[in-house]
Structure formats: structure tokens, C-alpha cells
Amino acid sequence: xxxxxxxxxxxxxxxxxxxxxxxxxxxxxxxxxxxxxLRRAGIEDAAGLVLMNQDQVIPPRQWENEIVExxxxxxxxxxFEGG
Amino acid sequence: xxxxxxILRVNLSDATCVVEPLNSDWAQAYLGQRGLGSKYxxxxxxxxxxxxxxxxxxIIATGPLTATTxxxxxxxxxxxxxALTGAIAAxxxxxxxxxxxxxxxxxxxxxxxxxxxxxxLWIRDEQVEIRSAQALWGQTVWQTEPWLxxxxxxxxxxxxxxxxxxxxxxxxxxIVNDMDRAFGRSGVGAVMGxxxxxxxxxxxxxxxxxxxxxxxxxxxxNTMAVLQPSPVRIRFTSRGxxxxxxxxxxxxxxxxxxxxxxxxEGVESIxxxxxKIPRKSDRKPSLQGNKACFxxxxxxxxxxxxxxxxxxxxxxxxxxxxxxxxKLPSGGLEYETAYAFGPMCGVDDLDAINYVNFLSNEHGMxxxxxxxxIAAAMELFEEGAMTVDDTDGMDLRFGNAEALxxxxxxxxxxxxxxxxxxxxxARLCRKYGRPELAMVVKGQEFPGYDPRALKGMALxxxxxxxxxxxxxxxxxLDDFANVSCEGKASLxxxxxxxxxxxxxxxxxxxxxxxxxxxxxxEMIDAACEGGWDLERMLRVGERTWNMERQFxxxxxxxxxxxxxxxxxxxEPARAGAANGQVAELEALLAEYYELRGWDRDGVPLxxxxxxxxx
Numbered sequence: 098x099x100x101x102x103x104x105x106x107x108x109x110x111x112x113x114x115x116x117x118x119x120x121x122x123x124x125x126x127x128x129x130x131x132x133x134x135l136r137r138a139g140i141e142d143a144a145g146l147v148l149m150n151q152d153q154v155i156p157p158r159q160w161e162n163e164i165v166e167x168x169x170x171x172x173x174x175x176x177f178e179g180g
Numbered sequence: 181x182x183x184x185x186x187i188l189r190v191n192l193s194d195a196t197c198v199v200e201p202l203n204s205d206w207a208q209a210y211l212g213q214r215g216l217g218s219k220y221x222x223x224x225x226x227x228x229x230x231x232x233x234x235x236x237x238x239i240i241a242t243g244p245l246t247a248t249t250x251x252x253x254x255x256x257x258x259x260x261x262x263a264l265t266g267a268i269a270a271x272x273x274x275x276x277x278x279x280x281x282x283x284x285x286x287x288x289x290x291x292x293x294x295x296x297x298x299x300x301l302w303i304r305d306e307q308v309e310i311r312s313a314q315a316l317w318g319q320t321v322w323q324t325e326p327w328l329x330x331x332x333x334x335x336x337x338x339x340x341x342x343x344x345x346x347x348x349x350x351x352x353x354x355i356v357n358d359m360d361r362a363f364g365r366s367g368v369g370a371v372m373g374x375x376x377x378x379x380x381x382x383x384x385x386x387x388x389x390x391x392x393x394x395x396x397x398x399x400x401x402n403t404m405a406v407l408q409p410s411p412v413r414i415r416f417t418s419r420g421x422x423x424x425x426x427x428x429x430x431x432x433x434x435x436x437x438x439x440x441x442x443x444x445e446g447v448e449s450i451x452x453x454x455x456k457i458p459r460k461s462d463r464k465p466s467l468q469g470n471k472a473c474f475x476x477x478x479x480x481x482x483x484x485x486x487x488x489x490x491x492x493x494x495x496x497x498x499x500x501x502x503x504x505x506x507k508l509p510s511g512g513l514e515y516e517t518a519y520a521f522g523p524m525c526g527v528d529d530l531d532a533i534n535y536v537n538f539l540s541n542e543h544g545m546x547x548x549x550x551x552x553x554i555a556a557a558m559e560l561f562e563e564g565a566m567t568v569d570d571t572d573g574m575d576l577r578f579g580n581a582e583a584l585x586x587x588x589x590x591x592x593x594x595x596x597x598x599x600x601x602x603x604x605x606a607r608l609c610r611k612y613g614r615p616e617l618a619m620v621v622k623g624q625e626f627p628g629y630d631p632r633a634l635k636g637m638a639l640x641x642x643x644x645x646x647x648x649x650x651x652x653x654x655x656x657l658d659d660f661a662n663v664s665c666e667g668k669a670s671l672x673x674x675x676x677x678x679x680x681x682x683x684x685x686x687x688x689x690x691x692x693x694x695x696x697x698x699x700x701x702e703m704i705d706a707a708c709e710g711g712w713d714l715e716r717m718l719r720v721g722e723r724t725w726n727m728e729r730q731f732x733x734x735x736x737x738x739x740x741x742x743x744x745x746x747x748x749x750x751e752p753a754r755a756g757a758a759n760g761q762v763a764e765l766e767a768l769l770a771e772y773y774e775l776r777g778w779d780r781d782g783v784p785l786x787x788x789x790x791x792x793x794x
Contacts, residue, residue, distance in 0.1 A: 105426040108419045108452060110411075145412060145693075147660040152432065154663050154757050174427045177412045178656045178693045 098124050098167055102138055106175035114139035128163040131155055134171065147174040181389045182244035182707035183207055187220075188286045188308060190301060192375050193234060193293030197308040202287050208710050209793065211684035211717070214270040215724035217241030217259035217288060221268065222727055224290075227734035231263045231367070232349070232374035234294035240281060240340070240363075240380070241289075243686025247282035247388045247474070249400055250703045251407055252688035254279045254474025256363075261735070263367030263374070264351045264549065264604050265623040265647040268731045271354070271368045272651075272683060273340075274473030274481075275361030280338035282686075283384030291375060300341075300379040302332060305386060313378035320344060320542045321356040322505065328381050341379035342369045343544030348594040349373060350602035352549035352625070360511025360541040361473065361481075366624060366646050367604075369544050396706035403699040408477065410694040416480045417470065421515040422452040424628070429523075431660060432756010433633035435626055436523040437578045438555040439619050439745070442630045442753045446528025450518055454530055455482070461489040466530060468509045478690060484512030484534055492535040498589055511541050516650075519628030520551025521588075525558060526578030536588040543592035549604055552625035554587050556605040556617055557597065565612045572596045616746045621648035622737065631748050633758035634659040636668040639768045642742045643672070645728035651689055652679055663757050665764050669771035680721025723792045726776075726784050730794070739782040742769060 104111055104119045115121050115138070123137050131148055140146070148155045149172040155164070165171070185202045203220075210216040217239040229235045238260045245253040256278025262269030281289060284305050291301075298313040316324050324341045339357065346353035346369035353369030354362045363369070390396040407413055415423060428434040429447045436444040448454060455467040464485065471481035486493050486506055493506040513534060521533040540547040560566040561576040568574070574597070576583045590598025600608050605625050609618040619626040624647025631638030636655025644652040654675040655668060678697060682689050685700060698714050705712040732741075748763040773780060777788030784794070 105430045106419075106423050108415070108423065110415060110418065142411065145657065147427070147431070149431075149757065152755070152757055152759055154431075154661065156662050172430060174430055174660065175415065175423070176427045176657060176660045177415060177423075178654050178690075 098127055100125050100127070100129070100134055100165060101170045102134070103170070103172050104175070105172065112139040127165060127167045129165045130163050131160040131165055134165050145175060145177045147176050148172070149174070181391045181709065182248065183212070184282060184285050184287050184386070184388070186286060187288040187290060188303065189290045189292065190308070190310065191292045192295040192299065192310065192377060195310050197310065199306070207287070209720070210724060211681075211704070211720045212243035212287065213241045213246070213255065213684050213686055214257045214259065214272070215680065215684035215720055217257055218268060218270060218724060218728055218731070220288065220290060221259050221261070222731050225261060227261070227731050228736070229261060231261045231266060231371055234375070236261050236371060238291040238368065238371050238375065239288055242278050242282040242287055243684055244708050245703060246686030247279035248390060248396070248686070248707060249475060250687055250707070251400070251403055252473065252476045252478065252691055253686050254476060255686050255688055256281065257683065258355055258363035258368040260368055260371045262646065263349070263353070263370035265366055266735060267366070267622050267645060267647055267737060268728045269366035269368055269646050270683070271363040271365045272689070273357055273361050273363045274476070274688060275358035276474050277338045277340045277357035277361070277382065278686075279474040280382045280384050282388060283386055284382050285384065285386045289380070291377060294374065295376040298376045298378050300328065300377070300381060303380065303382045305384060316378045317347060318344065321544050322359065322542045324379055325359055328379060332381060334381075334383050337381045337383045339379055339381045341544070342372050343542060344593050345543045345545045345591070345602070346370055346373035348602070350545055350591060350594070351604040351607070352546040352553070354544050354546045356541055356544045362541070362544070362546070364546045365548070365649070390707040391709055392706050396703065399699070399702040399706045403695055403703060404477070406695040406699065407691070413478055413694045416478050416690065419452045420480050420482050422455070422482070422513055422518055424515040425451045425518060427660075428628060428630075431633060432753055432758055433630045434519065434523050435619070435628060435630045437526045438524065438559040438617065439626065439630065439747055440559070441755070442633060443755045444523035444526070447523070449528040450522045450530050450533055455484065455513065459487050461487050466534060467512060471511070473688070476688065478694070480690065482512030482514065483509045485509050486531045486534050486538070490531045492531055492585060499593070506535060506538055510538055513537055516628055517547040520548045521584060524551050524555040524628075525584050527581045527584050529581035532581035532585050535585055539588050539592055545592060548627055549625040550588060550591060552619055553601045553605045553608055554584060556609050556619065557587065557601055558583075559617050560609065560612045560614060563614065563617070565614045570597055619745050619747070621744060622741050624648045629656070630753065631744055631763040632753040632761055633663065633756055635663065635665045635764060636672050638744060638748070638763040638765055639668055639672045639772060640676070642744055642765055642769065643676075643772060645725065645732055652676055654679060654692060657693070665768055669768050670775055673772060673775045676725055677718045677721035680724045681717040684720055684724060719792070723794060726788065726792055726794055729784060733783060742782060
């Protein structure tokens with residue numbers, strides 16, 4: 098029941114659960130909702146965050162659906178409207 | 181109040197400087213900066229004029245919040261008919277220059293005509309002089325600024341100037357202020373150079389008064405209370421705009437090798453983390469610190485150095501001058517600069533990218549257009565349309581960092597293949613018989629967001645009045661969350677109007693993701709007469725957009741110019757979130773025209789013009 102999350106664009110502002118790394122493996126019961134996974138990773142505020150599963154974007158409207166499966170590799174982007 | 185209620189009109193042909201009252205009706209209708217400056221341009225300049233003719237005008241416009249304590253209240257815009265595009269140009273800068281011009285007592289500076297020999301302007305409140313710049317002609321921005329401060333005996337003078345690129349007519353020459361900030365896009369520096377105006381030096385002591393100081397102070401406090409703890413503000417401060425590179429790359433929206441690809445394998449060598457890694461030679465990172473513009477508490481600007489052992493900063497440069505000046509800390513990489521010289525050219529050499537960025541500031545070139553023009557040249561070379569005979573023997577291939585730096589050096593001074601690269605990607609590719617290789621819209625080069633993955637940005641690029649631009653609309657966050665065209669036409673239209681309102685205010689576009697726009701309206705209302713709220717400000721943005729559109733239509737642009745490069749419409753992305761997809765425009769464009777109140781050819785309907793008092 099392992100999910101892997103990789104961060105991009107967080108710099109040193111990673112959630113504490115990541116312990117200074119950009120990658121975190123979570124043992125979690127699946128199927129799980131993206132929100133469940135994010136909260137387990139210590140992320141409560143999703144402002145500016147983009148979640149992808151492999152190369153597929155998971156739109157925020159699906160974050161309450163149980164769509165995260167065992168061995169999924171999620172990517173979390175910290176995006177803001179830059180110049 | 182908040183407006184200074186006067187403009188300075190300088191005619192270089194007959195060497196006159198006249199102070200005029202600001203047209204207050206226009207100030208109420210267009211607020212300031214981009215909108216108000218564009219109104220003066222549209223009223224006074226024939227849209228069909230040659231951008232480099234004396235009849236074109238160069239307007240430097242401040243906003244009502246410029247030089248106030250409003251967060252980021254230091255912005256100003258250069259408005260003209262763009263040398264690169266032939267479209268209306270409004271190029272926005274930060275730094276200190278705009279605030280100083282406002283404090284000297286002027287909402288706008290209008291420069292007309294053409295001098296008979298090189299000149300500079302010296303503005304000290306009401307004292308305005310046109311002085312000879314014969315000694316400065318041929319000098320770089322980095323030489324001009326200290327020279328002028330010494331000559332004027334005024335170490336606090338704020339200066340905007342052109343480098344060699346603006347003098348020789350590089351189509352995307354910019355106007356640099358405060359050494360490394362710039363009125364960057366559309367070739368406003370080439371227009372300044374065509375007037376033989378080398379520099380504008382300003383010292384202001386008048387201050388700016390707001391309508392209701394107590395209400396204004398409260399509005400600023402309210403805004404700061406939201407801005408300072410904003411996670412986005414914190415990320416901007418710590419990572420700068422450069423942070424975006426990891427995001428666009430992972431998403432598959434990072435234009436790479438002239439948009440052949442959407443991801444770059446060398447990102448880790450040049451991203452926002454790479455500039456913080458200590459070098460082996462001196463154990464110092466490239467990034468030295470932050471730099472903020474007037475009244476800005478974000479400080480997204482970077483200060484950087486190049487490895488002191490690099491050949492790029494040692495020995496003589498091609499002109500025989502010591503390269504030692506490049507060892508000093510200077511304006512560092514922003515996302516767009518890093519993208520244009522990095523992935524777009526396939527280069528992953530951080531020192532080379534920093535060096536070309538320094539060159540852009542030193543000589544006054546828009547780094548986006550320079551990088552994309554070099555990328556176009558690289559593809560022309562790889563495709564055989566350009567040969568070593570054209571490049572003076574240079575192996576101008578993607579990924580060749582030495583070729584990147586040499587091509588930039590040659591462009592800055594108008595040497596060899598640099599003359600052609602200085603034409604911009606569109607003219608360059610036409611000249612070499614492959615116009616489809618120019619990644620441009622309305623003649624202006626691509627910023628660092630690939631329109632195949634970012635569906636709203638595709639429409640934003642196509643419809644931007646000043647040519648391809650990522651700052652004229654703000655669809656990006658939604659684009660990342662939804663790889664779909666649904667809702668994008670209205671999103672682009674609405675954020676174009678909001679961006680227009682911000683561009684008219686004197687504040688920075690980046691604040692739009694750090695505090696709600698109601699805060700901006702509250703500050704404007706406390707600063708200015710007339711009763712302002714967000715709805716009225718959005719109307720200003722919409723009015724400005726339609727006025728710019730009318731200028732462009734009269735200049736000869738039409739629906740066919742609301743387009744994207746063929747490559748993005750026919751060659752699918754080969755990775756990332758939009759793998760297999762192309763940019764989609766046709767349906768979005770029709771919906772957008774309708775939302776705008778334009779006909780099917782993109783011409784504003786009479787009802788729309790009436791509704792907007794145009």
C-alpha cells in the first residue's frame with residue numbers, strides 16, 4: 098500500500114513530513130482520495146498546488162474521489178503565476 | 181491627487197520642453213500608466229506611422245499609485261508603436277526610475293520628434309534640459325548610468341537609457357533603468373534610439389499627495405496584512421520567478437529547442453536550486469541575494485555572479501575591453517531569462533546563461549526576444565537553411581553554450597550574424613526562407629509557457645495586443661489544474677481586463693496572486709478623486725484593451741494575426757500533461773470575440789465601443 102509523492106517548485110518550503118527531501122513514500126490504505134494522501138503528507142493548504150499522477154493532471158474537482166491506487170506515483174507542483 | 185496633474189512634453193526636433201496640465205477626463209477614464217499613456221498615443225500618433233519615424237512618440241507613463249507607499253507602487257510603462265511588432269507597445273518596468281519621475285512632478289513624459297545629434301534629458305523637478313549625449317553614444321547602459329551621475333553631480337539621479345542595441349536598431353532593444361530593470365518588450369529601446377535619445381536622468385523632490393491620507397494608510401495596512409503572510413509572496417521572495425522552471429518542465433510546458441520539445445533534460449543545472457549551489461572554484465553560489473523595486477516587500481529580483489574562473493569573465497572581450505566587469509554581482513536570472521537562454525536554446529550551462537543575461541542588461545536587449553531569436557537561428561542552422569558561411573564559422577547548434585554567448589555578443593553590437601538575429605525571430609526566419617520556424621505572435625517572441633499544454637495561455641498569446649505575452653492575461657493557475665479549453669475564453673478575457681487595471685495603477689502584476697484585487701481598488705479610491713471600486717477598475721482595463729485593439733486594427737492587424745506558430749498547432753507535444761496534444765485556438769477565438777463584443781473578424785462592435793465610451 099505504498100504511494101510515492103515527488104515535489105517540484107517547493108525549494109526549502111517543503112512540508113515537514115518530507116524531512117528536507119523532495120520525495121516521500123507513504124503507506125496508506127488504497128484506494129484513497131488525493132486529499133487523504135496530501136493530508137497524510139502534511140499538506141492542508143492546496144492553494145497554488147497542482148497534482149499529477151504520472152503525467153496526468155488530477156483536477157481539484159476530483160480530489161475528493163478515491164482514485165489513488167497502490168503504487169501510484171504522484172507529483173505535486175507548487176505553481177504560482179510568475180513572470 | 182495621486183496624479184501630479186501635469187505632463188512633460190519634450191520635442192527633440194525643435195528642442196523644446198513644455199509642461200502641460202494632465203487631461204483629467206482621460207485620467208478618470210484610463211487611470212494611469214498603460215491605459216493613460218496609450219490614450220495619449222492613440223490620440224496623437226497615426227497608427228500607420230513607421231515606428232522608427234520622428235512622428236512616432238515615446239511616452240513614459242506612471243500610475244496613480246506610483247511613488248506612493250502602496251505595496252509595489254514603483255511601476256511605470258513605456259508606450260509607443262513597437263519597433264519589433266508594429267503594434268501598440270506598452271512595456272512595464274520596476275526599479276526606482278518611475279517613482280522618481282512621478283516625484284519630479286509628472287504623470288507622463290511624452291517624447292516627440294528626433295534630435296539632430298545624440299542627446300539625453302536631465303529632469304530635476306521643473307528644470308528640464310536637453311543635453312548633448314555625443315560623449316555617451318556608443319556606450320553601454322553600465323557605462324552610461326555612472327557617467328551621467330558623475331557628470332550631473334547627482335549620485336541619487338535615477339536613469340533610464342539605451343545601450344548599443346538601441347542605437348543600432350536591434351528590433352527588440354529595450355530601455356534599461358537602474359542598471360538591470362527594463363522596459364523590456366516590443367522594441368521600445370529601438371524607438372528611443374531612433375530619436376537619438378540616449379538617456380533620461382531624473383531627480384524628483386516633490387512627493388506625491390493622496391486624496392485621503394488616513395484612508396490610504398488604512399488601505400495600505402489592510403493590503404500588507406494579506407500580502408506579507410501570503411505563501412505565494414514567501415515563495416516569490418525565497419525562490420524568485422525562477423521557481424517556475426521546475427514546474428513548467430515537469431508539467432511539459434517548458435518550450436525547449438525552439439518549441440521542438442516541451443521538457444528540457446538539463447533543467448537541474450540551471451533551475452532555482454542550481455543557482456544556490458556553491459561553486460567549486462570559490463565556494464560561492466551564483467545567487468548572491470535579493471533585490472526589490474520601489475515600495476516592494478516581495479523582492480523577487482535576484483543578484484547573481486558568474487564563476488570568477490570562467491573565460492567569460494576573464495581576459496579581453498571581443499571589443500578588447502577587460503571582461504572583469506562581469507565578475508561583479510548584477511541582476512540575476514528570472515524565469516523568462518533562464519528559459520530563453522536555457523531550454524529554448526538547449527543550453528544547460530549556468531554561467532553562459534548568466535553571462536548572456538548580463539549582456540542583455542548591459543547592451544539593452546529584451547532577453548526573451550534575444551533568446552528566442554537565437555533559438556530560431558539554431559534551428560535554421562540545424563535545418564541547413566543557415567550555414568557556417570552565414571555564421572562566420574560558428575557551429576550554431578542547440579546546446580552549444582559558446583555559440584549562444586558569441587551570438588549574443590554579436591547581436592549587441594551589430595556584428596556578422598548578430599545583425600540578422602537582431603531583426604527578431606520573424607524577420608530572421610523570413611530572410612532565411614523558413615518563416616514557420618519563428619516562435620512569435622504578431623512578430624513578438626514566445627515567453628516560457630508552451631501553448632500546447634496551457635490552453636488558456638494559447639488564447640492569451642494569440643490575442644495579446646502587444647504581441648506574444650504571458651503578462652497580459654493570467655490563466656496560468658487554471659491552466660495547470662485543467663488541461664482543457666473549457667472556460668478558458670472567459671478566463672482569458674476577464675484576466676486581461678484585470679491585468680489591464682493593474683497595469684494602469686502603478687503597481688506590480690505579481691500582486692494579483694498575493695492579495696485580492698479589491699485591495700488595489702481600495703488603495704486607488706483612497707488615493708484618487710472620482711470614486712473607485714473594482715468594477716470601475718475592470719472597466720478601465722476593458723476600455724484600455726479595446727482601445728489598443730482599435731489602434732492595431734488601424735495599423736493593419738486583423739483576425740489572421742490572432743494566431744499561433746504553425747508548429748504549436750500541428751506538432752503535438754511529446755511529453756507531459758498534454759502529451760500528444762496540439763494548441764487549440766479556433767473555437768476559443770470565436771468564443772472570445774463574442775465575449776469581447778467583437779464581430780467574427782475581431783472588430784469591436786459599435787455597441788461595445790458605446791458601452792466603453794470609446
